Amino acid sequence: MKRVTRMLPALVALVAATACAAETVPAPRAQATPAAQAAAVVVPAAVTPAPSPSASPSAAPAKKIKLRIADITPMGEKTEKVGVGFPIIVTFDRDVKNRAAVEALLDVESEEPVEGAWRWVSARKVIYRTKTYWKPYQKVLFTARLSELPGNEGAKNVSRRFAVGAKNVSVVDTRKHTMKVYRNGKLAKRIPISAGKGGLIRNGVDVYLTTSGVHLTMGKKAVETMTSSWMGVTDPKDPRYYKEEIPWAVRISDSGEYVHQSAGYYQYLGRSNQSHGCVRATPAGAKWFYQITQRGDVVKITGTKRKLQWNNGWSYWQLNWTQWKKGSALKS
Secondary structure (H helix, E strand, O other), X not given: OOOEOEOOOOOOOOOOOOOOOEOOOOOHHHHOOHHHHOOOOOOOOOOOOOOOOOOOOOOOOOOOOOOOEEEEEOOOOOOOEEOOOOOEEEEEOOOOOOHHHHHOOEEEEEOOOOEEEEEEOOOOEEEEEEOOOOOOXXXXXXXXXXXXXXXXXXXXXXXXXXEXXXXXXXXXXXXXXXXXXXXXXXXXXXXXXXXXXXXXXXXOEEOOOOOEEEEEOXXXXXXXXXXXXXXXXXXXXXXXXXXXXXXXXXXXXXXOOEEEEOOOOHHHOOOOOOEOOOEEEOHHHHHHHHHHOOOOOEEEEEOOOOEOOOOOOOOHHHXXXXXHHOOOOOOO
16 A cells, blocks of 8 residues: 655655774764754653552553654654655664554654655664655654554554755765755755775775765764774774864765765865765865755765665665565555
8 A cells, every 4th residue: 555644734784884984883863963862752661550459359450562662763843854855763662573563553744745655674673765855844743653553552652743944955976076965956055075086895895985876964973083993993003094083074874974074185176086985075065064964865976886775874765666665564
């Protein structure tokens, strides 16, 4: 069956890391901006006191809870605005045995309806993606009716409303060494860049190449610490060692790719690819990009032989719609 977001009535695996990898490679949840690092929505178990010896034999038994939500990404409308490519990532507190039954209780409603579908990526995690990008400047409501799951009557239903911001779509051409940033369909800025130079093969993959494909921005830091530890180099005496504080870092994959300010080497920007896999930009361009970035913004990269894998970060748009729907537990 088709899953289509409805009109609101009132408010209408991990691939080889690149050398730009940060000191640690956090999961998407931990890569959020400071505001988005607020506590996750966790539905606590119902606390039922043990019956006293004098309790009536006819007292109602405690309601059962066998499944709860441990986390929802992204954060709600009061914490952040998200980009038009954003996924809804739901993590449960234990393995889901009847995925179809649970998936049928997950609803997504948007002011601007668009077809969408869930895809299970593990026994505890399911992800919602739309067929086409969300329309900008609208609200999207997610609801999990877990109390309707048989044997789970004691669970609380959970909801979260998301706020979609501007439509930011950036196109990086690694051959022309430029990044064009479109805001709501209009070219807002052209930024000279330098992408991955290639030349370091690990397990058959050139990890110095930037991956080509549709990335989503996953988080950002005003200053990110990037080191050579990803390739096992931690001795400062090793000529390959580095540890740098990089300004205006916007993460676009789990394998350590960022759009960030170039640490010097400005002579290469707009002229040649000299990075270890990240997209280096001018100081002014990187800062501007950082300031407008929302989690879930689209960054399309072209021109390299290294293909972005669909499960590298939030790169779910690498699957076509037919492929994506195959991950649903519900028959279409």
